[in-house]
Amino acid sequence: MPEGDVVWAAARRLNDALAGRVLTRSDFRVPRAATADLTGRAVREVVPRGKHMLTRVDGDVTVHTHLRMEGSWRISRASAPLPRSHKIRLVLANAEWQAVGYSLGVVEIVRTSQESRVVGHLGPDLLGPGWDPAEALRRLRETPERPIGEALLDQTLLAGIGNYYKAETLFLRGVDPWRPVGEVADLDALVELARSLLDANKERVDQSTTGSRRPGETAWVYGRHVCRRCGGRISRADQGGQTQERVTFWCPACQPRGS
Structure with missing residues (x-):
């Protein structure tokens, strides 16, 4: 299972590609979020929390993901063709970049103001700015x-x-x-x-x-x-x-x- 350092690095890459840009595509390929559409909203930031990742979007929306055992993110130019893969769980794209999440163990949407519902149980984050x-x-x-x-x-x-x-x-x-x-x-x-x-x-x-x-x-x-x-x-x-x-x-x- 990817550990805190791997998640930290993945979150930084996603933040560099998505933060401050408006989503032109959001494709959730999991049943509980399949109808969600975040296009037209700007990504505020992508932050790691232990082994979890929080993608915060305008409108009090957070996309909560977890790599679990086999998950990964791949970033490419927005113009690149999207791979055909049954392992894709989430696509977030803007005019410049597309981020594709493969085999993600968790993909869900929560209110940013209620993030504690999904990460509030965690202890201090060894790589977090608030490490205690x-x-x-x-x-x-x-x-x-x-x-x-x-x-x-x-x-x-x-x-x-x-x-x-x-x-x-x-x-x-x-x-x-x-x-x-x-x-x-x-x-x-x-x-x-x-x-x-x-x-x-x-x-x-x-x-x-x-x-x-x-x-x-x-x-x-x-x-x-x-x-x-x-x-x-x-x-x-x-x-x-x-x-x-x-x-x-x-x-x-x-x-x-x-x-």
């Missing part, structure tokens, strides 16, 4: 018994971290993914590291937490078989509740049980 580390830490510490690997993925605690940054952050801090939140030493430093990794990658095409951009060298443990630091075997296991279970990667040597 104290509030994020407060929320994390409300369930001290919860495994840190689960807590970091809970978007109601802090928004933007996905499986990749969870695994890489815990590795770099030498923390066992199953260690309870209340037993994690220097939790504020761990959260700040996660924010720094997201921030460092938000303007890159390819994510990297190692400093290397070479294929196979961009991650310490995520998706790997051996640890880049010690050469030991990487472990992987499902973690989380039945509806939120995700595979976790860690190095037993660098992140021993109880660390």
